[in-house]
Amino acid sequence: MNSFKDRLRKPWIAVIGVMVILSIFPIVWLVLTSFKTLNELFTLPPPIIFKPVLTHWIHVIKYTEFGRYYANSLIIASGSVALSLFLGMMAAYSLARFDIRRKEDFAFWFLSTRMMPPAAVVIPIYLLYFRIGMLDTLKGLIILYAAFNLPFVIWILRGFFEDLPQELEESAMIDGCSIVGAFVRVILPLARPGLLAAGVFSFVLSINEFFFALVLTGSKARPVSVAVTLFLPTGVRGTEYGNATVAATLIMIPGIIIYILFQRFLIRGMTMGAIKT
Template sequence: MKRIVNARGKDVFITFVRYFLAIVFVMFFIFPYYWTITISLKTRAQALDPSTFIFKPTLENYIYVFTAWNLGKYLFNSIIVSISTVFLSIILSLPAAYSLARFNFKGKETVAFWMLSLRMLPAMCVVIPLYVIFSLVNLLDTHIVLIIAYLTFNVPFSVWLLRDFISSIPLEIEEAALIDGCSRFSALMRVMLPLLSPGLAVTAIFCFIQSWNEFALALFLTGTEAKTLPPALTFFMTSVGVKWGELAAISSIVTIPVIIFAWLTQKYLIRGLTFGAVRGAH
């Protein structure tokens, strides 16, 4: 009887420790976002005093960044560039990922590693060559230049993600479709694509976050017409100081589309993260 009581007490203690660590872990990541929102709702004088916890919230910082700095234009640019990059990344990477997953050819792993190595390249290493190339064809400060630049990093990463998801689908399912008269393309579109929806969602989320948050390429390859939200953060870091209220307001706005996009695709995201678990268990 005493052993049973001790075992139950031990289980209760372990459960308590797990929940406590989980709460601490979550609070560690939520607190910076909470602090940013708090500063964005303060006046300029209150934002300079971090010890001010009790204050009357105000939206003057949000109104200021939208009216004085034309933030709506940069928000529109970010949405157009990010969605276009995600769409084109999926279209371009899916055939390449399918080929690497289903076909055997000489140097396949070398090609796969070479594509991944492109993703390892820092953006600052290619920003000057890209600037020179796009200036020669008069594409600087356009949506197209950012979409092309982002694709050079997103497509290799998408290929690697989708390759693993395609490999997780049993080959017998595709072979059955081929026996029933489907071509390779038809089997991919009608059979494989619905099964790949979790993997496509995960890939889309990663591409969207990468495109939405990209700073260096957007800063150097755009001017006033195609500038996105991340480079706009530099407007509030001036020679006379940092405008913390306005900076916090635009930082809060930048995170909202990513949160909404992840929330809309959370069902597929959870399925995608555990997509290969069953296959790995065998």
């Protein structure tokens, strides 16, 4: 009986196995490639077992400006997370608690800004930044990314605030807190998972952004997502695969760490808080 059941289970276990391999293999292959010599890169059949070398790693970290671009990315992402959390928590609290007119219209207006095509916004932003000297600056991207993260932050946090019972503020206010005091001392600490969810998600979004960074930055404020494309072919040489794979592996690291540590929060961000796990 048991073995019959086992045989029935086999085909779909195989299907799941294949899907898992398909999801993971390309990532593993990228990382493996970064440890290969150029010769091994161009060998067929590709060597599965090889002596890892650090040539490309040393080159990218020591002899290119990738480290500086990496720092740019981290500064831009942290700055925009801080700014969007600060603005977003106020708006989210307002939408969760206060009796304001056309509340849902406001909420969906915020959401709708997320759907706008970057291609339609980038030209005026470019001209504006050009005029006020914000092209190729970290603060330029911080402000822009904060605006694009804001709708997510508001929607995620609103869900968390609504889950907290209103009696919390009421009893805090009976104890003499003002509304602001109740929010800062009672609600914010309890909504920490929400802040974390909104924060890590915006952080990953900011690291991933490419389009605006490509148009609005040059060598000074360039983040990693754009920096990695410097290893792509130019008119005079082909793709520097060794260096490109090192750079790509480095870019993946923050996202993967965040995914491993804060999986639940990140997933809640991905689904805009629609799924509560």
